[in-house]
Amino acid sequence: MSKKQEIITIARGIIHSKGYQATSISDILNAASIGKGQFYHYFTSKYDLGLAVVEDLVQDLDQQLIKEIFQSKEEAKKRLNKMLDWNLASHTETKSKLGCAVGNLAIEMSEHDETFRVKIKEFFNKWISEVAASLTEMVEENQLDPTINCTKSAQAIVAMIEGGILLMKNQQDIEILATVMDIIRKQYHLI
Amino acid sequence: MSKKQEIITIARGIIHSKGYQATSISDILNAASIGKGQFYHYFTSKYDLGLAVVEDLVQDLDQQLIKEIFQSKEEAKKRLNKMLDWNLASHTETKSKLGCAVGNLAIEMSEHDETFRVKIKEFFNKWISEVAASLTEMVEENQLDPTINCTKSAQAIVAMIEGGILLMKNQQDIEILATVMDIIRKQYHLI
Amino acid sequence: MSKKQEIITIARGIIHSKGYQATSISDILNAASIGKGQFYHYFTSKYDLGLAVVEDLVQDLDQQLIKEIFQSKEEAKKRLNKMLDWNLASHTETKSKLGCAVGNLAIEMSEHDETFRVKIKEFFNKWISEVAASLTEMVEENQLDPTINCTKSAQAIVAMIEGGILLMKNQQDIEILATVMDIIRKQYHLI
Amino acid sequence: MSKKQEIITIARGIIHSKGYQATSISDILNAASIGKGQFYHYFTSKYDLGLAVVEDLVQDLDQQLIKEIFQSKEEAKKRLNKMLDWNLASHTETKSKLGCAVGNLAIEMSEHDETFRVKIKEFFNKWISEVAASLTEMVEENQLDPTINCTKSAQAIVAMIEGGILLMKNQQDIEILATVMDIIRKQYHLI
DNA sequence: CATGAATGAGTTTTCATTCAT
DNA sequence: GATGAATGAAAACTCATTCAT
Numbered sequence: 001m002s003k004k005q006e007i008i009t010i011a012r013g014i015i016h017s018k019g020y021q022a023t024s025i026s027d028i029l030n031a032a033s034i035g036k037g038q039f040y041h042y043f044t045s046k047y048d049l050g051l052a053v054v055e056d057l058v059q060d061l062d063q064q065l066i067k068e069i070f071q072s073k074e075e076a077k078k079r080l081n082k083m084l085d086w087n088l089a090s091h092t093e094t095k096s097k098l099g100c101a102v103g104n105l106a107i108e109m110s111e112h113d114e115t116f117r118v119k120i121k122e123f124f125n126k127w128i129s130e131v132a133a134s135l136t137e138m139v140e141e142n143q144l145d146p147t148i149n150c151t152k153s154a155q156a157i158v159a160m161i162e163g164g165i166l167l168m169k170n171q172q173d174i175e176i177l178a179t180v181m182d183i184i185r186k187q188y189h190l191i
Numbered sequence: 192m193s194k195k196q197e198i199i200t201i202a203r204g205i206i207h208s209k210g211y212q213a214t215s216i217s218d219i220l221n222a223a224s225i226g227k228g229q230f231y232h233y234f235t236s237k238y239d240l241g242l243a244v245v246e247d248l249v250q251d252l253d254q255q256l257i258k259e260i261f262q263s264k265e266e267a268k269k270r271l272n273k274m275l276d277w278n279l280a281s282h283t284e285t286k287s288k289l290g291c292a293v294g295n296l297a298i299e300m301s302e303h304d305e306t307f308r309v310k311i312k313e314f315f316n317k318w319i320s321e322v323a324a325s326l327t328e329m330v331e332e333n334q335l336d337p338t339i340n341c342t343k344s345a346q347a348i349v350a351m352i353e354g355g356i357l358l359m360k361n362q363q364d365i366e367i368l369a370t371v372m373d374i375i376r377k378q379y380h381l382i
Numbered sequence: 383m384s385k386k387q388e389i390i391t392i393a394r395g396i397i398h399s400k401g402y403q404a405t406s407i408s409d410i411l412n413a414a415s416i417g418k419g420q421f422y423h424y425f426t427s428k429y430d431l432g433l434a435v436v437e438d439l440v441q442d443l444d445q446q447l448i449k450e451i452f453q454s455k456e457e458a459k460k461r462l463n464k465m466l467d468w469n470l471a472s473h474t475e476t477k478s479k480l481g482c483a484v485g486n487l488a489i490e491m492s493e494h495d496e497t498f499r500v501k502i503k504e505f506f507n508k509w510i511s512e513v514a515a516s517l518t519e520m521v522e523e524n525q526l527d528p529t530i531n532c533t534k535s536a537q538a539i540v541a542m543i544e545g546g547i548l549l550m551k552n553q554q555d556i557e558i559l560a561t562v563m564d565i566i567r568k569q570y571h572l573i
Numbered sequence: 574m575s576k577k578q579e580i581i582t583i584a585r586g587i588i589h590s591k592g593y594q595a596t597s598i599s600d601i602l603n604a605a606s607i608g609k610g611q612f613y614h615y616f617t618s619k620y621d622l623g624l625a626v627v628e629d630l631v632q633d634l635d636q637q638l639i640k641e642i643f644q645s646k647e648e649a650k651k652r653l654n655k656m657l658d659w660n661l662a663s664h665t666e667t668k669s670k671l672g673c674a675v676g677n678l679a680i681e682m683s684e685h686d687e688t689f690r691v692k693i694k695e696f697f698n699k700w701i702s703e704v705a706a707s708l709t710e711m712v713e714e715n716q717l718d719p720t721i722n723c724t725k726s727a728q729a730i731v732a733m734i735e736g737g738i739l740l741m742k743n744q745q746d747i748e749i750l751a752t753v754m755d756i757i758r759k760q761y762h763l764i
Numbered sequence: 765c766a767t768g769a770a771t772g773a774g775t776t777t778t779c780a781t782t783c784a785t
Numbered sequence: 786g787a788t789g790a791a792t793g794a795a796a797a798c799t800c801a802t803t804c805a806t
Contacts, residue, residue, distance in 0.1 A: 003765095019299060021213050025801060035767045036802085046801065097302045106361040107298045108210060111288045121361050155358065155367055156351060156374040163354025167346065170297040170312050176346055183347040187378060194790080216776060226792050227777080233790095237776065385786095401681060403595050406779060417788045418781085428780065479684045488743040489680045490592060493670045503743050537740065537749055538733060538756040545736025549728065552679040552694050558728055565729040569760060576769080598797060608771050609798075615769095619797065 004042045007032050008056045011049055016101045019108050020050050054116055057101055058123045070130035076137035081190050083131070084181045087161055091174055099169035103162045128154045135188070143189055157184055195233045198223050199247050202240055207292045210299050211241050245307055248292055249314045261321035267328035272381050274322070275372045278352055282365055290360035294353045319345045326379070334380055348375055386424045389414050390438045393431055398483045401490050402432050436498055439483055440505045452512040458519035463572050465513070466563045469543055473556055481551035485544045510536045517570070525571055539566055577615045580605050581629050584622055589674045592681050593623050627689055630674055631696045643703040649710035654763050656704070657754045660734055664747055672742035676735045701727045708761070716762055730757055 001009070010032045014023050025046055029039060043049040069082045091098075098104075102120055109116035132154035138144040164180030185191050192200070201223045206214050216237055220230060234240040260273045282289075289295075293311055300307035323345035329335040355371030376382050383391070392414045397405050407428055411421060425431040451464045473480075480486075484502055491498035514536035520526040546562030567573050574582070583605045588596050598619055602612060616622040642655045664671075671677075675693055682689035705727035711717040737753030758764050 017302065019212070021210070022303070024799080026799095037766050037768070037804095040802075041765065099298055099301070103357060104298050106357055107290060107295050110290070110361045110363070111208065112213070117361060117363070124358060124361060152370045152374060156355075156371050159354030159358055159367075159371050160347060160351045161354065162357050163350030163352065164347075166294060166297055166353050166357065167315060167350055170301045170308060170315060172301070172308070176350075179343045179346050180350050183343060215774080217774085228779080228793065229791050231777070231779095235777095399684065401594070403592070404685070407781085408779075419783095419787050419789070422781075423786065481680055481683070485739060486680050488739055489672060489677050492672070492743045492745070493590060494595070499743060499745070506740060506743060534752045534756060538737075538753050541736030541740055541749075541753050542729060542733045543736065544739050545732030545734065546729075548676060548679055548735050548739065549697060549732055552683045552690060552697060554683070554690070558732075561725045562729050562732050565725060597795080599795080610772065610800080611770050613798065613800095617798095 003034075003038070005056075007034070007039065007042060008049070008052050012053050012057060012101070015050070015053055016098050016104065020053075020105065021108065051115060051119075054105060054119045057105075058119055061102065061123060062126070066126055066130055070134065076134040076141070077143060077190055080131065080134050080138075080188070081185070084161075084184060084190070087165075088177060088181055091165065091168065091177060097169060097172060100162060100165040103165060124158065128158050130154075131157050138188075153188070157188070160184055194225075194229070196247075198225070198230065198233060199240070199243050203244050203248060203292070206241070206244055207289050207295065210295065211244075212299065242306060242310075245296060245310050248296075249310055252293065252314060253317070257317055257321055261325065267325040267332070268334060268381055271322065271325050271329075271379065272376070275352075275375060275381070278356075279365075279368060279372055282356065282359065282368055288360060288363055291353060291356040294356060315349065319349050322348050329379075344379070348379070351375055385416075385420070387438075389416070389421065389424060390431070390434050394435050394439060394483070397432070397435055398480050398486065402435075402487065403490065433497060433501075436487060436501050439487075440501055443484065443505060444508070448508055448512055452516065458516040458523070459525060459572055462513065462516050462520075462570065463567070466543075466566060466572070469547075470559060470563055473547065473550065473559060479551060479554060482544060482547045485547060506540065510540050512536075513539050520570075535570070539570070542566055576607075576611070578629075580607070580612065580615060581622070581625050585626050585630060585674070588623070588626055589671050589677065592677060593626075594681065624688060624692075627678060627692050630678075631692060634675065634696060635699070639699055639703055643707065649707040649714070650716060650763055653704065653707050653711075653761065654758070657734075657757060657763070660738075661747075661750060661754055664738065664741065664750055670742060670745055673735060673738040676738060697731065701731050704730050711761075726761070730761070733757055 007028065011023070011028045014027050014031060018027070025036070025039060028049070029036065039049075043052065065083065065086065069086060070079055072079065072082075074082065102123060105116060106120045106124070110120070111117075128151070132151045135144060135148070135150040135153055139146050139148070139150065160180055160183070164177045167180075168174055168177040198219065202214070202219045205218050205222060209218070216227070216230060219240075220227060230240075234243065256274065256277065260277060261270055263270065263273075265273065293314055296307060297311045297315075301311070302308075319342070323342045326335060326339070326341040326344055330337050330339070330341065351371055351374070355368045358371075359365055359368040389410065393405070393410045396409050396413060400409070407418070407421060410431070411418065421431075425434065447465065447468065451468060452461055454461065454464075456464065484505060487498060488502045488506070492502070493499075510533070514533045517526060517530070517532040517535055521528050521530070521532065542562055542565070546559045549562075550556055550559040580601065584596070584601045587600050587604060591600070598609070598612060601622075602609060612622075616625065638656065638659065642659060643652055645652065645655075647655065675696060678689060679693045679697075683693070684690075701724070705724045708717060708721070708723040708726055712719050712721070712723065733753055733756070737750045740753075741747055741750040
């Protein structure tokens with residue numbers, strides 16, 4: 001892993017935990033054991049690093065969520081189930097405090113900065129459209145009521161997950177996310 | 192309105208828009224046209240103001256959402272519909288950027304500070320339990336499938352709303368929240 | 383006791399403990415349970431209060447040390463002994479931390495402000511000259527070696543007491559002052 | 574000299590003159606012609622600097638007073654005389670206003686802060702014990718009355734010097750310190 | 765590439781003082 | 786006389802960024 005990538009990875013962890021604005025360059029320097037010069041060699045500014053972090057994050061999610069889960073050869077129902085499992089698994093007991101890395105940034109940065117906002121928006125759009133595609137597939141396979149609006153339902157599912165993570169973070173209790181996942185599974189016949 | 196309340200109200204607006212940490216005392220001073228000394232005459236610290244803001248916010252929501260909507264004499268179905276209407280109305284086109292005042296703070300502060308976290312948690316708990324009570328009432332009146340778990344469903348509803356607001360904020364599009372509300376109405380026979 | 387005197391007395395205690403500069407008007411207002419308006423009714427400024435405090439202090443010492451001890455009808459030897467006793471008694475175990483009220487101000491303010499400096503200087507001069515007079519009397523009564531220089535010895539005695547209090551304050555141990563007093567008594571045949 | 578040491582040295586001078594609390598970071602910044610950032614690059618806080626200043630001060634005194642004078646090969650009488658000379662020389666006419674750097678801090682900080690207090694206390698203890706050792710040596714060499722208590726006398730000598738400096742500072746007159754030194758020399762047969 | 769010294773604008777906070785009531 | 790709201794200068798401290806080495 002290149003030094004630059006190493007810095008991004010470390011910064012991602014800190015930003016996930018403290019938020020972008022509350023994370024100082026020094027926090028990153030200390031955690032990465034590097035000097036100022038090296039940081040500014042790789043990044044032109046804190047903002048530049050922030051963007052790199054979102055890109056790295058979105059790319060990771062793209063790989064794990066979109067490519068490995070949604071674009072796998074599994075059938076739609078299984079894909080949706082895996083997506084829920086993966087989401088739940090991302091928030092283990094110890095990390096339940098941190099919340100969703102993208103969701104946090106969505107809230108912190110959306111009004112603050114267009115570039116951040118759009119990058120995050122694109123990820124959510126991809127996620128929603130993959131969920132919608134899977135739902136459509138389920139409808140086609142007669143596993144789901146054909147009168148539902150798949151796109152809208154996909155938005156609702158992603159909203160529920162993000163809202164569930166928000167509540168989980170606030171209550172410091174992973175149970176609430178599991179509950180939300182259960183409800184989704186029941187409502188969309190994923191069991 | 193007392194000067195202190197005036198400062199809180201102004202600060203609430205700014206914090207809703209920029210977040211607690213990104214809001215500087217100077218932002219508030221300028222918006223309220225007061226001097227530093229006056230601010231510290233009413234509040235011992237920025238943190239003290241932050242707490243006052245959350246309390247004010249939670250109290251307002253308690254009045255508007257819990258007391259005026261849930262504890263009104265309307266029947267359960269109507270109450271839930273009103274709650275959804277009220278939520279949607281809170282995010283007009285112009286304010287769609289800001290997101291949920293409590294939700295934003297939940298994400299920004301939950302890991303950072305216990306006092307903030309607990310105050311917000313208590314509000315969410317109240318909200319969820321009122322939704323659960325309304326759902327129970329609907330079940331009793333045979334308006335809803337009796338096999339559903341009302342508490343869990345209430346959590347899912349609140350999660351969906353908060354998640355919907357999060358997506359709306361990120362997409363800068365109020366439509367997504369309206370969509371989520373529709374789905375809730377359909378799923379819980381509120382139409 | 384007038385309100386003004388009450389404020390002075392309270393301020394004296396706080397200044398003795400924290401020093402003049404480190405004492406804030408608020409400290410005094412809180413301790414005296416009065417408002418800003420009342421304070422500025424009696425004093426034109428913090429400096430004005432400071433001066434009043436030194437004057438009050440010096441006047442008290444003048445009464446207790448100069449008038450009641452040195453200008454009593456006792457014989458010189460007894461007067462000097464009483465002076466030492468009184469000094470020691472002023473620094474009980476609990477107050478050994480505070481040091482000498484005048485000495486502290488002498489160090490804190492002498493370079494800072496001429497008015498303070500001169501007021502304190504006058505007190506020390508009075509003290510020294512009274513000690514000198516007592517020593518002279520002892521010499522005349524053949525209780526002391528006639529070759530000593532009474533004025534210089536008086537300076538040395540006051541220096542020893544003030545230095546002893548300084549060390550006592552720093553060591554937080556009243557013993558050291560008692561030791562110094564003993565030495566003085568032996569050196570000047572006061573036992 | 575390193576920049577850090579340079580800042581300490583400059584700060585020592587200012588603190589000697591104004592006291593720790595009355596010295597502002599800006600005072601130091603201006604005197605040293607550096608920016609805030611640089612200051613906080615070397616010190617974590619004003620307190621941190623304060624501690625560094627006391628340590629630097631105590632170390633200097635340790636070198637000049639303890640090592641170079643008391644631990645020299647001279648005989649006891651000469652050592653004590655040198656100590657008095659050195660003390661007097663430290664307070665030239667121009668600097669007579671400032672008083673004793675350690676003594677000032679002893680009075681300003683002893684009640685305020687334990688760490689300062691203890692560092693200063695240790696210096697005074699060292700000084701006292703060296704004086705005591707020298708007196709003991711003089712007693713052994715029959716230059717001094719064997720019935721005196723050397724430790725107590727050492728305390729008295731240091732007290733006299735510190736008290737003399739206090740009076741000198743307050744009277745703005747170096748003469749008084751010279752007088753005190755004379756008295757010490759006579760009392761302990763140092764002439 | 766890398767270090768960390770240096771800059772300076774901005775942040776939170778304190779506090780003596782004034783002023784309207 | 787008395788209250789405490791209001792002012793504003795200055796304090797301690799933070800932090801992104803630049804620059805000499």
